[in-house]
Amino acid sequence: MDFPILTTMMLVPLAGAIACLFTPAATARLIALAATLVTFVLGIVLWANYDIGGAQWQFQENRELFAGFSYALGIDGIALMLIMLSVFLMPICILASWDAITKRVGEYMSAFLFMEVLMIGTFAAQDIFLFYIFFEAGLIPMYLIIGVWGGDNRIYASYKFFLYTLLGSVLMLVAMFWMVAEAGTSYIPALMQYSFPEGAQMWLWLAFFASFAVKVPMWPFHTWLPDAHVQAPTAGSVILAGVLLKLGGYGFIRFSLPMFPEASAEFAWFVFALSMVAVIYTSLVALVQADMKKLIAYSSVAHMAIVTVGLFAFNVQGLEGAMIVMLSHGLVSGALFLCVGVIYDRLHTREIERYGGLSFNMPYYALFFLLFTMASIGLPGTSGFVGEFLSLAGIYQSSSLVALICTTGIILGAAYMLYLYRRVAFGTQKNADAAAMSDITAREWAMMAPIAAVVLWMGVYPESFLAPMRADIAVLDARIASAAPASDANLAAGTPRAEAANAVEYALEGEH
Template sequence: MTGFPILSLMLLVPLVGAVACVKASRELARTIALGTTLVNFALGVVLWLNYDVGGAQWQFQEHADLFAGFSWKLGIDGIALVLLELTVFLMPVCIGASWNSIEKRAGEYYAAFLAMETLMIGVFTAQDLFLFYIMFEAGLIPMYLIIGVWGGAERIYASYKFFLYTLLGSVLMLIAMFWMVNVAGTTDIPTLMQFDFPPQAQTWLFLAFFASFAVKMPMWPVHTWLPDAHVQAPTGGSVILAGVLLKMGGYGFIRFSLPMFPVASAYFAPMIWGLSMIAVVVTSLIALVQTDMKKLIAYSSVAHMAIVTIGLFAFNRQGLEGSMIVMLSHGLVSGALFMMVGVIYDRLHTRDIARYGGLAINMPYYALFFLLFTMASIGLPGTSGFVGEFLSLLGVYQVSSWVSLVATTGIILGAAYMLYLYARVVFGVQKNADAAAMPDLDMREWAMVVPLAAAVLWMGIYPESFLAPMRKDIGVVEARVAIAKPKGDAQVRTASHAIARTAGQNAVEPR
């Protein structure tokens, strides 16, 4: 694959497909969209097979100077690889989930999805700071349109809230980027990952990037846009929002905050843990009382992503690897759960839990797959959910037993709200004749759930397949933040101040 621009091709294919879909009829547009996403998935398989595990950190690199201060720089490491593969894996599922439900302006709908695929891939492959920012922010536009045009009754409110929350946080990040480039003299992300910014400046830089990544995750208390966005978005929009877009925040932390601002990361680790512990408990309790299936799963996403930030800021291999696996698992499982909600919503046109019950009688295969994804969400051993949560909690336990204890309560609460949801929808008495008359999965729905179920089991049974490509790159991040590793419950802040003094002696002064 040396010299072949496969990353640029993966960016170009969905972009061309988007242009072809704009004016196409509904039938043609969805066929083009499905074909395009399958082509990109095939390219993703080629990328996976040709990635040299244990080889150079940055592979499949492409570089072309475009104009003053801006370069087309692409490349991936193992961390970017697995998230890119998650993206191309979920995109055909999103198209399949929208196959019958989108009727108005279908060509534009599929064009927005394909444009978003280009931008999401761009986020994970960009090696130029400003190229990353463009891809990161431009991804808001198609998602804003998907919610605002094809969403539910309160779609306008939800789309504006989604757009404003995520945009305002990123303005500070852009200002910080300009300062970083002025000091470091480069926009190259791999170079910036090894650059020693002054400790005092790291505090402000960390907060500027945190303002963007915390909203994108989303972290408590800037999470309130997510339930509204999920409830109003069409099924395909919810799948890709939960599956990939939320992961951009976690990717930002591990790509920028930890390696570029290790001193500040150590200093603010207690704050991150505090916010994450609140999120795990509070949003889990809120999920318990929801009557809307989508809103319940949306709040569960906030709790699961809090496990990600807890593991990341443990600054050890188990925590970092666990956080990455949680992101991958959550991308699959939450996407699958939203799709399962979409399956019955397409039949009954309601997400009210009370309107269902006893679906195991007339939809046994649906009940079986729903059970698998429910068990994966609560971390049953043998599923993808167990591996990531176990590693994350093991990583943070080495640093703080109290944080790990609170995080573990979130898993218990997660089992409570997910099993409560499953029992009310699938078991019990069939109270409504229209729900009792719903048919089981059709061939299109089988084609969507089987790959997701296989991936969830594969990750749970043999996680090494996903850990191996990123192990070396996790080691690079771990080495970068090693000086910032907290020493224990009572020593976190003491260690942070000591690190700041040490780093201050070696920091590169601003130009």
């Protein structure tokens, strides 16, 4: 396409963000919804015109602004899927805020639209410094959304969110300057093919890890996340869990693995160790939570741990599984936060004990909540199953011990999610105010039905989402294959069946 569609996808919400600052509340809501819907339509055009099996980098735009810095955009299949996740969730966030936000509505809508610009820019940037600008600037609107429109303890949560994520990125910026001086270019595709000295790779990997581990977030860098989720408005939690957490995983895919493959292999055990602790520890913590939002926040840490072990499994199944888990988690966790927001808007409490028996008076709500609960657990036929199955299959090829421990996360996930659902949707109706709540409205149908449809689509036919990424994941796998750490798997794929057949044949010959 000659049309600069990536720039246009950023200009539309940017124009909407500026317009929202100078219009009344009702008009700002309409402008924000229109801008996000137009951007989503452009995203569909982007996906429809993406040439699967074509050039690795497509829709490229490149304008040198000054020496050493270019306005360079372009996407591969991995970036395409994450951009689609962003533009799909954004109109839903605007709908979720329609009645819930009543003060400074124009500024609130502007912050969301500006964040959409930065998310698209982060995934599309092909200059390393342009990436850094988009990556870090995304902190500002989320900081404002939590700090201005959040809960009672919003100032503490917003400062904690900002400081954790900003401090982790200072080392990354220093590493970027060294890399550009060493390689002589700031162009990300070129840096992905450059062979940095193995000794330097260790320090560079650690510098990038300091930023990406906080963004994911990995244990023990996760402590900002529950506070941020609890204090953020519903739409803030949706976009934080749905897209912003994926920036860390995207960073590992785009920088740590292809640029520092030897260092990634050396530190794989470290990533595995932190991820195994995260799966067990945060799942157990989620099991005892009394606040619904905090429970879902801790579950996010456990699910993203499956992403990190999949990425560092050093095989195609692990990489594909990690990407599908990221997409699925973005949809399902966002939907679960929407489910919390629906009943919070009615009763203004997130305490699990205040509810019960909602399936009697809110049957449609209970149905959506059940679907997203099962998707979070990984029920076959939903998006959660596809991603977790691929990730665990990839992890098993690398380490059976890591696969065993991470698989317990599925059991623990079922425990805390089903326990949550039983207490909210089933049982006796203990409180008259909860029993009197009305079922979901047309606006809430419009929020949750599209996510439910995509969750089922991804679960039934994941090829739609895997196909655009497959060639790029194969390129990444070829790049890191030579550095892959030793596996504890003694048999190659397909060998066990062949050896079993030979053993049976040998035994039969012996009998004769």
